[in-house]
Structure formats: C-alpha cells, structure tokens
Amino acid sequence: MASGSLPKLLILGAGGHGRVVADAAQRQGAWRVVEATDRDPARCSGELIAGVSRVEPRGALAGAVAVHVAIGDGRARQAEAATLDPESLSTVVHPQASVSPHSSVGPGCFVAAQAVVAPGARLGAGVIVNHGAVVDHDCEVGSFSHVAPQAALGGGVRIGDRVLVGTGACVLPGIRICDDVTVGAGSVVRSPITQSGVYAGVPARRIR
Ligand SMILES: CC(C)(COP(=O)(O)OP(=O)(O)OC[C@H]1O[C@@H](n2cnc3c(N)ncnc32)[C@H](O)[C@@H]1OP(=O)(O)O)[C@@H](O)C(=O)NCCC(=O)NCCS
Structure with a gap:
C-alpha cells in the first residue's frame, strides 16, 4: 500500500504506556501518521516520542481513522474504549x-516486543x-486484561476480563482466573482463582 493511503493512528493515552505503543506503531509501519492525545490537557502538546505529536483530543478524535487506547489500567481502558466507535479500535x-x-x-489489543502469543490462544478486546x-497455546485472555512484562501463562490457561498478571508472574497450565483479579509481580498461581481480588506470593494467596 502506498504510504498516502495508510490510515492515521491516534493513540489515546499519552503517558508511559502510550510511549511504548507509539514506538511499536512507528516500527509496525502500518500507519501514515501516528499522533497521541490525552484527557489530561498537560499531555496534549509537544511530542510523545520523536515523530509522534501530542494533540488536543477534540479535533484529533474527529479526524482519526484508527484509535488505540493506551491506558495501563484495565477498567479505565475499557471505559475509554466504550466511548469510541468499535470499528475504529485498532490493534498494535x-x-x-x-x-x-x-x-x-x-x-x-497491544502486543509488545518479544511477547509470544502461541497457536490456539485467544485474546479478547483491549x-x-x-x-x-x-x-x-490455547490460552484464553478476557477483554481489557494485561499480561505484564515477562509474565507467563501456561498452556490452556483461561483468565477473565480486567485481570492483571503482574510483572514476571506465572500461571500454571490449565488454571482459570475469574474477572477483576490482580496477580502480584513474581507470583505463581497454581490453583484456580474464583473470587475477584488481589493475590500475591508463591504460591499466590489472596491479600485483599
Ligand atoms: C500485589 C500488589 C498489587 C499489591 O499492592 P498493594 O495492594 O499496594 O499491597 P502492599 O504493597 O501494601 O503489600 C501488601 C502485602 O502483600 C505483600 N506483597 C505485595 N506485593 C507482593 C508480591 N508481588 N509478591 C509477594 N508479596 C507481595 C507485601 O509484602 C505485603 O505483605 P505484608 O502485609 O506481610 O507486609 C503489588 O505489590 C504488585 O505486585 N503489583 C503488580 C505491578 C505490576 O506488575 N504492574 C505491571 C505494570 S506494566
């Protein structure tokens, strides 16, 4: 495709995670231009990274062809996505x-550098x-969940919506985790989690 016919990507969320997404989107080369905006006016000018301008949300959203919500928190990401045309939500x-x-x-969805999504895996929205x-292989990851850096889901794991599997945590093969769970960094989940909350440790136990 000639670069003139590529769509513009607007990244909604001009913080740290937005920078990571902007960097990946630039390298992906699937966009004519990448811009970023934010609900916080202090993050709506200058550049997010070199070549990615931070713009005011009003005009930017009106003209955007493709939008990616780059907010780390799952609940906030879901709320922001709900305000947008579902057709415009774009994966990076x-x-x-x-x-x-x-x-x-x-x-x-966003899949970062060195991440692996194996055959049979299914990722929901966002x-x-x-x-x-x-x-x-064969994992199911619910909508607006986040598998943090270096975390690992074993084969056939099923996690619900808005789950955070913290940095370096590990979920053993076949384990299920319900909606709205946070797994602490470095934790090991070796039995099913059926109640929303915060779990941490090796093995992971409910702390909140
Ligand atoms: C689990 C977590 C959410 C808890 O945060 P919190 O609610 O603020 O909890 P606190 O820091 O007050 O800790 C509560 C207790 O849990 C323990 N704890 C906290 N995180 C832990 C972890 N990752 N592993 C083991 N124990 C942990 C604390 O030592 C403390 O124990 P104590 O009561 O015996 O002193 C947080 O520590 C964490 O690991 N977050 C993941 C962050 C992450 O990976 N984000 C991805 C960004 S890309």
Missing part, C-alpha cells in the same frame, strides 16, 4: 513480537501482552 503489534497466525487477537510476556 510490535514487529518483534511473535503472534501465531493460528491465534486470534481482538480489537484494540488486551495488553507486554514486553517478553508469554501467552502459551
């Missing part, structure tokens, strides 16, 4: 991620698979 995949053609990736994270 870093060119150094490995996403199997035998997996399915929902709208508005999922983040962060740097170096692994979603192994």
Whole structure:
C-alpha cells in the first residue's frame, strides 16, 4: 500500500504506556501518521516520542481513522474504549513480537516486543501482552486484561476480563482466573482463582 493511503493512528493515552505503543506503531509501519492525545490537557502538546505529536483530543478524535487506547489500567481502558466507535479500535503489534497466525487477537489489543502469543490462544478486546510476556497455546485472555512484562501463562490457561498478571508472574497450565483479579509481580498461581481480588506470593494467596 502506498504510504498516502495508510490510515492515521491516534493513540489515546499519552503517558508511559502510550510511549511504548507509539514506538511499536512507528516500527509496525502500518500507519501514515501516528499522533497521541490525552484527557489530561498537560499531555496534549509537544511530542510523545520523536515523530509522534501530542494533540488536543477534540479535533484529533474527529479526524482519526484508527484509535488505540493506551491506558495501563484495565477498567479505565475499557471505559475509554466504550466511548469510541468499535470499528475504529485498532490493534498494535510490535514487529518483534511473535503472534501465531493460528491465534486470534481482538480489537484494540497491544502486543509488545518479544511477547509470544502461541497457536490456539485467544485474546479478547483491549488486551495488553507486554514486553517478553508469554501467552502459551490455547490460552484464553478476557477483554481489557494485561499480561505484564515477562509474565507467563501456561498452556490452556483461561483468565477473565480486567485481570492483571503482574510483572514476571506465572500461571500454571490449565488454571482459570475469574474477572477483576490482580496477580502480584513474581507470583505463581497454581490453583484456580474464583473470587475477584488481589493475590500475591508463591504460591499466590489472596491479600485483599
Ligand atoms: C500485589 C500488589 C498489587 C499489591 O499492592 P498493594 O495492594 O499496594 O499491597 P502492599 O504493597 O501494601 O503489600 C501488601 C502485602 O502483600 C505483600 N506483597 C505485595 N506485593 C507482593 C508480591 N508481588 N509478591 C509477594 N508479596 C507481595 C507485601 O509484602 C505485603 O505483605 P505484608 O502485609 O506481610 O507486609 C503489588 O505489590 C504488585 O505486585 N503489583 C503488580 C505491578 C505490576 O506488575 N504492574 C505491571 C505494570 S506494566
């Protein structure tokens, strides 16, 4: 496709996660131009990273062809996505991620550098698979969940919506986790989690 016919990507969320998404989107090369905006007016001028301008939301949203919500918190990401045309929600995949053609990736997902999405895996809408994270074969990841950097889901794991699997945490194969759960950094989940809350440790236990 000639670069003139590529769509513009607007990144909604001009903070740290937005910078990571902007960097991946630039390298993906699927966009004519990448811009960023934010609900915080202090984040609506200057550049997010070199080549990605931060603009006012009003005009930017009106003209955007493709939008990616780059907010780390799952509940906030879901709320922001709900205000947008579902057709406009766009997935960004870093060119150094490995996403199997035998997996399915929902709208508005982000897959970062060195992340792996294995065959048979299914990601819902707005999922983040962060740097170096692994979603192994046949996993199911609910909408607006986040598999943080270096976290790993073993084969056949099923996690609900708005789940955060913290940095470096690990969920053993076949385990299920319900909606609205946070798994602490470095934790190991070895039995099913059926109640929303915060779990941490090795093995992970409910702390809140
Ligand atoms: C689990 C977590 C959410 C808890 O945060 P919190 O509610 O503020 O909890 P606190 O820091 O007050 O800790 C509460 C207790 O849990 C323990 N704890 C906290 N995080 C822990 C972890 N990751 N592993 C083991 N124990 C942990 C604390 O030591 C403390 O124990 P104590 O009561 O015996 O002193 C947070 O520590 C965490 O790991 N967040 C993940 C962050 C992340 O990876 N984000 C991804 C960004 S890309």
